[in-house]
Amino acid sequence: MNAGDAGLAFAWGLASGSGLLIGAVIGLYANLPRRAVALVMGFGSGILISVIAFDLMDEAFGHAGLLPVVGGFLGGAALFTVVSIALARAGGRHRKRSAHGPDGANARAIAVGSIMDNIPESIVIGLSLIDGKGVA
Template sequence: MWTATLWGLAAGSSLLVGALLGLYAPLHKRLVALIMALGAGVLISSVTFELLDEAFNRGGFGAVATGLVLGALAFFLGDLAVNRAGGLHRKRSTGQQEGGQASAIVLGTLMDGIPESVAIGVSLLAGGTLSWEFLAAVFLSNIPESLSASVGLKRAGHRPAHILGLWAAIAAASGLASGLGYAVLGSAGPGLIAGIQAFAAGAILTMLSSTMLPEAYEEGGAAIGLATTVGFLAAFTLSHL
């Protein structure tokens, strides 16, 4: 459990890296968008070839299909509720968070990262080994997410100390989610574990397609497609070396 928690914290720590870059070394919004797209491509590849392949080998098509649909539906409904509560622009870099509710922004950002953290914990259950490709994908995708959101929060009037405290709390919650995922599912059968992995994959894919990629395209234009493909290819190559 503690190993899973530490790896979850390691993946979540990149949120602080992104926040520091956004607050004290702000990058051009187009570059941030390209990094975001690159991270999305890496994450899509890792979800496909790490999470879903492993889930299929454990539980078969039924577990994968059921978990994937339920995960997508759960994120969709949660995201809809958070958006209506004031967290719609939680990842934007242009200050739209000014009109949003702080609690909704925090909840929405936390919801974005929990599926990834749970997947890290669950991936340790089978043979006690960690998918380095998936961990790297989560780490990389977190940086542009918190970078962009931190720039927006600062422009909306939030203090840097408050913003860094927010990301530190979310990183800690990510580690806790990873550890709890390992502890709670430690005695679960392969079918249930496969379903949980697919559930996390569905939530991640829905998050990418509904938040990260649209916002990246809005800031970066057509080049976002190329950056996403490069990220996908990089993760695919790494997983097959």
């Protein structure tokens, strides 16, 4: 990979991650109704499930076969489960509610979840550029 490709990958990663920062700022400073928050979360969940089911899993299976895909899927699920349990024990038990938790536990839980989601996502975007096919 040359410097131009690395710069392009960085720019796309920055662009894809900017939504997280914009959403965090809105979440911190805007007093959104619970219904609006639920609508955005439901929409995002539906998009994520659709992308995984119809695009990423099929492409991963075509490139690597069944065992690496299942291993990655189960490994990611195990990591999210372990981190979720750790966050609940650290005071983030009610992190899925829109009210503030004790000592910012809800904010920490959301930040950790977002980081766990966005790092692999940014890696996938960068790797898609290596193929020379552009951003998928």
